Every structure is written in C-alpha cells, then in structure tokens.
Amino acid sequence: QVQLQQWGAGLLKPSETLSLTCAVYGGSFSGYFWSWIRQAPGKGLEWIGEINHSGSANYNPSLKSRFTISIDTSKNQFSLRLSSVTAADAAVYYCARKDILTGPDYWGQGTLVTVSS
Amino acid sequence: DVVMTQSPLSLPVTLGQPASISCRSSQSLLHSNGNTYLSWFQQRPGHSPRRLIYKVSNRDSGVPDRFSGSGSGTDFTLKISRVEAEDVGLYFCMQGTHWPYTFGQGTKLEIK
Numbered sequence: 175q176v177q178l179q180q181w182g183a184g185l186l187k188p189s190e191t192l193s194l195t196c197a198v199y200g201g202s203f204s205g206y207f208w209s210w211i212r213q214a215p216g217k218g219l220e221w222i223g224e225i226n227h228s229g230s231a232n233y234n235p236s237l238k239s240r241f242t243i244s245i246d247t248s249k250n251q252f253s254l255r256l257s258s259v260t261a262a263d264a265a266v267y268y269c270a271r272k273d274i275l276t277g278p279d280y281w282g283q284g285t286l287v288t289v290s291s
Numbered sequence: 292d293v294v295m296t297q298s299p300l301s302l303p304v305t306l307g308q309p310a311s312i313s314c315r316s317s318q319s320l321l322h323s324n325g326n327t328y329l330s331w332f333q334q335r336p337g338h339s340p341r342r343l344i345y346k347v348s349n350r351d352s353g354v355p356d357r358f359s360g361s362g363s364g365t366d367f368t369l370k371i372s373r374v375e376a377e378d379v380g381l382y383f384c385m386q387g388t389h390w391p392y393t394f395g396q397g398t399k400l401e402i403k
Contacts, residue, residue, distance in 0.1 A: 218383070218394050218395065218396045218397060219340075219383065219385070219394040220394075221391050221392040221393065221394075232390065234391040235391065236292060236391065268339060268340070272387075276330075276345040276346060276349070277328055277330045277342075277345050277346075277385070277387040278330070278342065278385070278387070279342050279345070279351070281339040281340050281341075282339065283339055284339050
C-alpha cells in the first residue's frame with residue numbers, strides 16, 4: 175500500500191521560507207509525478223507543481239515561480255520550498271502522487287501552514 | 292487557466308436518496324491522446340482528499356459502486372445512487388488535461 179507522509183514547519187513569520195518534505199512508502203518511486211497542492215482557508219485547491227524521478231519539474235505559472243520542488247530518489251522523498259512567505263500563503267499543503275495514466279491518486283496527510291508575525 | 296465550476300455548492304440529501312453533482316469546465320477536457328482527465332475526489336472532515344473516479348467514469352479500487360461518474364467535453368457529473376452517512380464531506384472535480392491542473396470549488400454534501 176502506498177503511503178505519503180509529510181512534515182515541515184507549520185508556523186512561519188512573514189518573509190521566512192516554507193520548507194516541506196514528503197516521504198513515499200510502498201510502490202515504485204519512478205514512473206510517477208510527485209506533486210504539491212495547497213488549500214487556502216475558504217478557498218479551493220490549487221496545484222503548485224510536480225516533479226518526476228529524473229528531477230524534471232513543472233510549476234503553476236500563476237504562482238510566479240516562488241516555489242521550488244526538489245527530489246531525493248535515494249530516500250524516496252521530495253520537497254517544497256517557498257521563499258518570502260506572506261499571509262496569502264497560509265494554507266494546508268498536501269503532497270500527492272500523480273499517476274501518469276490516471277492522475278493524482280495518493281495524498282499525504284496535509285500540513286497546516288500559518289503565517290503570522 | 293481552465294475554470295472548473297461545480298453546482299450545487301451545498302447539497303443536503305436524505306439518507307438513502309440519490310445525489311448528483313455537476314462540474315463544468317471552461318474548455319474541453321478531451322486530451323489530444325483521446326483521454327479525458329477528469330477526476331472526482333471526496334474529502335471527509337479532517338481528512339485528505341480521496342480519489343473516487345478518474346478519467347470521467349473509472350472507479351478507484353475500494354470505492355463503493357453507488358458512486359458513478361459520467362460526462363464528456365465540458366460537462367461532467369458525479370452521482371451517488373443512495374447516500375449513506377459516511378458520504379458526508381466535500382466533493383470536488385479536477386481536470387488534468389490542461390496545465391496547470393485545476394479544481395472545482397467543491398460541493399458540501401450533508402445529511403438532511
């Protein structure tokens with residue numbers, strides 16, 4: 175059974191850097207895109223970006239390239255970094271596996287990120 | 292970006308009765324490879340999203356057969372044949388045809 179377990183700091187001050195990591199247990203690490211999605215309070219879900227096992231990443235153009243997604247295949251982990259957070263970045267952040275043939279199937283448990291001075 | 296519009300946003304349903312959620316996209320979701328990448332997710336309170344349906348009408352493993360998906364082009368529907376108490380939660384559609392992938396705003400299903 176595939177499981178995604180994520181962690182990272184949940185309380186940040188404005189201008190700090192958000193850093194989240196997602197570990198994948200079970201299943202193959204190659205052949206999928208590993209994704210980050212966020213859900214702001216009272217808003218819908220927003221696809222941030224994705225990366226494959228070769229390190230090729232795609233980002234949502236609407237998010238102005240503030241995000242960096244990286245991958246560590248030796249640990250079956252991938253990460254998200256967001257520099258200079260603002261209150262607008264407060265959200266629940268999810269990692270997810272995207273099956274190339276069917277779309278996103280497995281999700282992490284989510285990390286609530288709060289931005290407050 | 293492709294805009295996904297769901298209706299209704301709130302859906303009160305009596306136990307045992309059917310329910311239907313509509314999802315419309317601002318562009319056709321038919322991919323050049325012939326597939327239509329429209330998925331449906333359920334999010335129970337306090338939980339991560341769980342995929343129910345992929346590529347319009349394919350049920351994920353373990354999903355009860357009372358859930359079904361249909362549609363084509365820009366118009367899609369999720370149906371629950373007989374609502375059970377465990378179906379309470381948020382339902383949203385997602386398109387994976389056009390980058391960036393986008394989601395509907397969600398439909399909150401509750402029991403009357």
